[in-house]
Amino acid sequence: MGTATVSQRSYHHGDLRNACLRSALDLLEEGGLEAVTLRAVAERTGVSRSAPYRHFETKRALLAAAAATGFRRLNDAITAARDTAGDDPQTRLTAGCGAYARFGAGHPHLYRLMFAGDFCEGPLFGNRTPVEESEFPELIEAGNDAFDSLVEGLQEAQEQGALRLRDPRSQALAIWSMIHGVMSLYLDNRTAYGRHETAALEAVLQEVLAIAFEGLAKPS
Amino acid sequence: MGTATVSQRSYHHGDLRNACLRSALDLLEEGGLEAVTLRAVAERTGVSRSAPYRHFETKRALLAAAAATGFRRLNDAITAARDTAGDDPQTRLTAGCGAYARFGAGHPHLYRLMFAGDFCEGPLFGNRTPVEESEFPELIEAGNDAFDSLVEGLQEAQEQGALRLRDPRSQALAIWSMIHGVMSLYLDNRTAYGRHETAALEAVLQEVLAIAFEGLAKPS
DNA sequence: CGGCAAATGTAAACGGTGTTAACATTAGTA
């Protein structure tokens, strides 16, 4: 009979861990968190039900890996937007915030998973202490990296004289809280308009950012 | 044998719906959402496994009722704090926000359930349109009532000249977003300090509120 | 090369969960 072709994969998969992760992300995007079932992940990957357990100790571990992937993608989206936004620090910050919102609106289930808060025992943003002691260090690190990007943007704005000189870490935490609040209410369908009314999201976000920048601006 | 005493309840419970609701709220407070199992609710109420289904069509309906109770309690806490906060509009607003944060920190699981976003098809805050068409109108109404309290506080502050004159509904949505963002990151263990570090929560909240009031204040 | 241990995948089962169907009991009423 046919000799083993390259894509045959009779028994061993070769990269099952990443394949499961991709299946989980796909299922999440298509059907929300409730669609992400280990059985569904296994079936979609074309493997037996218990195979994923060779690469993820538990379902939470798989979801944590997916959330970490989400933070890395979010960070990429923010930095890319800022890098193509010119020189004005406020424009760069606004571009980053817009990319943040676009990411959340475009991947609502992933965004909610990233902030689901059932993964980390330890804190995430602003954490300088034991990353390795956490249950899912990969997730902690990805989240902190994204936070650091925001801190850099604020420092940049401070140095160019656009913002008051305060601790940029606490400024960053305050701004992140605001934007996350907007996204959270929007994604959880709590705002005044429908779930897919991107216009409503943009309006609220602009109002919040306007208030925030007014409150953070250097008194002229 | 003993004639039926008042509390005998041999077969019919009398107020099983409220009893289940209370059991669910207790289980939620004690063990988080994962502890709220219909079986546990039934057992705690001292009733068979399928009895709750006579009063709640599904588990989601029970959780929605619990979330509505949460919004009513939150509204009560906010208005009580504001009513005992004197006359200064900003003090009254700050007192309301503090009560909001205290409620969330004191009932983290309930707060997260209220904003879990798996109940409403339609929007919640700021909604003037079909409350009855929603899947859980009780929840929509309780959420809108709480939102309206915040709007009233902002109108009050505007009338007394403490805030810029803008649409108080969009101001309220912006402020709610900010505070909810702080609470969400805190409860989901995303902030820079431990979960039960109330001091950290207060610090971030004060920073956010300071920025917000600065941004909303009437230019002097 | 040969064989052997570790890594990886499979099959079948366990307990727990939401939900439903069929049946039992009670309350309200004509």
Next chain:
DNA sequence: TACTAATGTTAACACCGTTTACATTTGCCG
């Protein structure tokens, strides 16, 4: 007092996460 609707019970269903025992393959060491 009989009948009906409301309410509660028991037993089962499918689905889920997880584990255990077993099968296959890979890689390495002699």
